[in-house]
Amino acid sequence: MTELPRFVIDESAHNAEADIWFAEPAGFTTIPMRALLHTPDSPGSEALRGAIAPILDSVQDGLARKEFLAQLARGQQLLAALADVGTTRCSIGLHRDDVSNGDSGGHLFSLLTLSWRDIATAAPAVTAARAVAAAEGHTHIEYLDLPCGPASFSELVRTPNAESGLPQTPLLQVFAHLPHPDGKRLVSLTLGTTAVNRRAEYRSLLHHIAENVSFENPLLEAEAIKRAAAGRG
Template identity: 75%
Template sequence: MTPRFTLDESAHNPDADMWFAQPEGFTTIPFRTLLNPSGSPGAEALREALAPVLDSLNDDLARQRFLAHLGQGQHLLAALAEVGTTRCAIGLHRDDISAPGKNGEAGGGFLFSLFTVSWRDITPTAPAVTAARAVAGAEGHTNIEYLELPCGPASFSETVRTPNADSGLPQEPVLQVFAHLPHPDGKRLVVLTLGTTAVRRRAEYRSLLHQIAENVSFEDPLLEMEALTKADGGSRPPRG
């Protein structure tokens, strides 16, 4: 079966630094919208968008709880932004590998994950060297790999850690799988991270991140498609 893709509006951004395919089951968090400073047009638009949600809640306590959770989420997103994160998506997938449940239903319920894209400025060097350095001596990292992808050299690694007790997060082990992709300009490194508490599914999440990384491009693939179409004398490919 031919894969089907839906183009996000960001695919047409002339200032984009990379392009990739986000798998089904992931919902992108409106990162920048949630972090607009108070009093800005963006913050006002967010307030207007949330107004119907707040009005639908039954009492003041429910509204206060909702706003508290929203504030906590904004705090976490702000922390991610401080370390160079530019995209964040929540993954929700059915666990169809666990033992069947009642009446022959697929067992295991649902699996949650968090996918992020982060950028790091680096000392100018060859991409292959950057990919190797990204995992060299990384404390606690396992399953380290070095691969040549269509976008260039890349390194992969993973860790399993438990949040600090004072972090406010549940004290459950968290699997984090990383893909380190040097930008061809030799000055930047993009890090794709897939995190989940479903540590038992590490092989599946490792494979999923590999698939995302293999589709990364640092050159606009839409322009390449249009150029090939014109060269073949065909019509412009449909978008969306």
């Protein structure tokens, strides 16, 4: 007998303003973007303190706390840059690498983001095609019909410019382009990792995430079923 997958319902799934629902696989930790984008002297400073308090409370050394706050400032700059291009959700993936070189002690890191983009009104199938038609350098392009509608997938390997100051390490980015049914918006799910040699696994992982995307609240049907069952009881 096949065991059904288990899901933990995040409180964000009950947000009355939510317009997309999806499931993150095990191994991903959501970054509280909205809280971390606040500054200590802003109206949202309480949310910022609440987000970093568990880490600060665990660091007793004063020098280490200063280093953490310095890294936090740099992290906030990166999150602000993501927010500027429509990113609303960001998660860090940590998975054990039990394949490469037979080493079961290594770990694989990844970054999963969800971004929104306003587009010219078009049928979802057209939008899905357009999303990759002008994507320069993208490879392994696919078109699929998912439960949430038509979608396109692609991937790209980038290497940071030397002027950027970032390590010259190739970065694999796998994309899922999901048109909203209203025909006016496009959702992009992006999974990035430096483990370029594991592209097949990350490609499969993003496919599974995209397959669970819904633009209609899936919890409403479940709640209706529960109420109906309670009524029969």
